[in-house]
Amino acid sequence: MNPHTIKVACSNCNLRELCMPLGLTEAQIQRIDDMVATRRKIKRGGTLFHNGEAFTSLYAIRTGFFKTCVATEDGRDQVTGFQMAGEVIGLDGIVNDRHTCDAIALEDAEVCVMPFDRIEELSREVTALQSHVHKIMSREIVREHGVMLLLGSMRAEERLAAFLLNLVQRLHTRGFSQSELVLRMTREEIGSYLGLKLETVSRTFSKFVDDGIVEVRQRHVRILNTDALKRIVNNQQACH
Amino acid sequence: MNPHTIKVACSNCNLRELCMPLGLTEAQIQRIDDMVATRRKIKRGGTLFHNGEAFTSLYAIRTGFFKTCVATEDGRDQVTGFQMAGEVIGLDGIVNDRHTCDAIALEDAEVCVMPFDRIEELSREVTALQSHVHKIMSREIVREHGVMLLLGSMRAEERLAAFLLNLVQRLHTRGFSQSELVLRMTREEIGSYLGLKLETVSRTFSKFVDDGIVEVRQRHVRILNTDALKRIVNNQQACH
DNA sequence: CGCGTCATTGATGTGCATCAAGTGGTGTGG
DNA sequence: CCACACCACTTGATGCACATCAATGACGCG
Numbered sequence: 001m002n003p004h005t006i007k008v009a010c011s012n013c014n015l016r017e018l019c020m021p022l023g024l025t026e027a028q029i030q031r032i033d034d035m036v037a038t039r040r041k042i043k044r045g046g047t048l049f050h051n052g053e054a055f056t057s058l059y060a061i062r063t064g065f066f067k068t069c070v071a072t073e074d075g076r077d078q079v080t081g082f083q084m085a086g087e088v089i090g091l092d093g094i095v096n097d098r099h100t101c102d103a104i105a106l107e108d109a110e111v112c113v114m115p116f117d118r119i120e121e122l123s124r125e126v127t128a129l130q131s132h133v134h135k136i137m138s139r140e141i142v143r144e145h146g147v148m149l150l151l152g153s154m155r156a157e158e159r160l161a162a163f164l165l166n167l168v169q170r171l172h173t174r175g176f177s178q179s180e181l182v183l184r185m186t187r188e189e190i191g192s193y194l195g196l197k198l199e200t201v202s203r204t205f206s207k208f209v210d211d212g213i214v215e216v217r218q219r220h221v222r223i224l225n226t227d228a229l230k231r232i233v234n235n236q237q238a239c240h
Numbered sequence: 241m242n243p244h245t246i247k248v249a250c251s252n253c254n255l256r257e258l259c260m261p262l263g264l265t266e267a268q269i270q271r272i273d274d275m276v277a278t279r280r281k282i283k284r285g286g287t288l289f290h291n292g293e294a295f296t297s298l299y300a301i302r303t304g305f306f307k308t309c310v311a312t313e314d315g316r317d318q319v320t321g322f323q324m325a326g327e328v329i330g331l332d333g334i335v336n337d338r339h340t341c342d343a344i345a346l347e348d349a350e351v352c353v354m355p356f357d358r359i360e361e362l363s364r365e366v367t368a369l370q371s372h373v374h375k376i377m378s379r380e381i382v383r384e385h386g387v388m389l390l391l392g393s394m395r396a397e398e399r400l401a402a403f404l405l406n407l408v409q410r411l412h413t414r415g416f417s418q419s420e421l422v423l424r425m426t427r428e429e430i431g432s433y434l435g436l437k438l439e440t441v442s443r444t445f446s447k448f449v450d451d452g453i454v455e456v457r458q459r460h461v462r463i464l465n466t467d468a469l470k471r472i473v474n475n476q477q478a479c480h
Numbered sequence: 481c482g483c484g485t486c487a488t489t490g491a492t493g494t495g496c497a498t499c500a501a502g503t504g505g506t507g508t509g510g
Numbered sequence: 511c512c513a514c515a516c517c518a519c520t521t522g523a524t525g526c527a528c529a530t531c532a533a534t535g536a537c538g539c540g
Contacts, residue, residue, distance in 0.1 A: 070385050074474050076389075095375045101385060123370075124365075124370065133374075135335045137374070137377040138331055138333070138335035138377070141377065147388055148320050149312065149318040151391035151392050152432065152433075152434075152435035153316045153435065195392035197528075199530080200529075203488080203528095206488075206489080218537075219486095235316075428519095437497055437498080440497075443521080458504095458518090
């Protein structure tokens with residue numbers, strides 16, 4: 001093997017604890033290395049897969065940031081999630097062997113391609129992997145419950161506060177700041193995810209700024225008062 | 241065995257094609273019979289599991305009708321789904337070994353209790369079962385994408401139309417009418433699911449009645465014009 | 481530098497929530 | 511068997527949060 005080729009495998013990937021199960025033996029890790037068929041790079045704005053496309057693989061995000069969105073026949077669309085490094089994308093395709101949403105890179109990205117038949121094969125033998133796959137899917141279901149709660153019963157400020165807290169928390173587990181973040185998506189995409197129009201997102205940001213809860217410069221956001229955001233989500237804002 | 245005890249097992253359950261994989265051998269079906277530990281009856285209004293409770297099992301609904309709901313700390317809650325015979329409930333519990341929502345029977349119900357460790361064990365050996373479990377979870381993810389689309393971008397009429405079409409379609413695959421259904425839930429529960437207040441649900445029903453699209457008497461609904469409902473969902477109402 | 485994209489802000493409109501009153505069906509106990 | 515209470519539902523009047531429409535501003539890129 002070319003000595004300049006960096007061996008890119010789960011076994012020496014610093015995201016392993018995010019996308020793979022813990023407590024594997026050396027031998028099991030070797031086998032999981034084989035599960036990752038290839039890598040794939042996607043340019044900003046490019047699609048990893050789109051609605052209707054045949055499903056073959058799940059994708060573990062190595063670098064970059066994605067959105068997934070579904071669309072109605074009449075053209076409206078809805079961002080169903082934002083995914084970052086260490087997260088797995090493509091679960092929607094399993095049920096009908098076709099993807100039912102689009103996955104679009106919001107910045108240059110690289111993913112590990114994991115053919116699903118290999119995942120199934122290997123998870124029949126490696127219990128920890130089996131359990132891990134189940135948990136990833138269950139986690140997605142629970143996440144979506146949370147989004148349904150947000151869309152079904154929260155007001156604009158609560159939605160945006162919950163969104164910011166969720167993002168910053170996920171970034172924090174990846175070693176980034178607890179209080180500072182760079183949004184990879186537009187106001188319109190945030191709005192689509194949160195069931196709001198972009199103007200409402202913008203106004204709500206401005207309100208948070210006025211209240212001294214965050215600083216916003218373009219897509220750079222600094223959270224000045226995490227507790228205030230949490231109170232907003234829980235509808236307990238110091239009030240009358 | 242007592243000859244009066246009806247052998248209630250997957251192998252002779254008429255819902256098998258809904259909750260179990262097809263194309264199993266006789267031997268595999270036998271093993272799946274063993275997966276179902278027990279049955280459990282739940283009275284109308286009773287809970288199958290609730291938020292925070294330890295997760296042990298998935299449940300296949302034999303008879304009856306459930307709702308699942310999540311709640312915020314400040315008491316608001318959101319119905320995340322309605323489940324009927326042949327559907328599997330409890331997937332939310334896998335990720336953290338605790339349930340994260342409540343499952344409440346809307347009418348007297350009976351479920352098959354399937355301990356999850358046995359499911360995992362057996363699905364390591366029976367490929368069709370493994371695949372089936374994956375598809376069930378993926379189907380739930382896709383369903384929730386649809387709900388997010390509904391909550392994030394549809395108006396009241398579209399939401400209710402989509403809800404009715406979905407219900408009647410699921411009932412139809414269970415052998416019921418394509419045009420007539422009995423709602424097992426209150427207007428308030430429908431509203432919670434659809435992100436609307438009960439008054440809005442009621443008014444929207446009334447509007448559909450005025451437009452000759454449905455007949456409503458209490459919880460009995462007869463769909464007079466399925467195409468009109470579909471047009472409403474797709475936002476193509478014969479219009480100006 | 482000029483154009484396109486994204487964001488902010490203001491003015492106005494509207495769909496649904498809220499508040500409130502009344503109806504009808506159901507179950508219960510006298 | 512009827513009277514009553516309770517609950518789910520309907521319908522009307524009003525208000526408000528967010529959408530819509532519109533104008534302007536700030537970057538970033540060719």
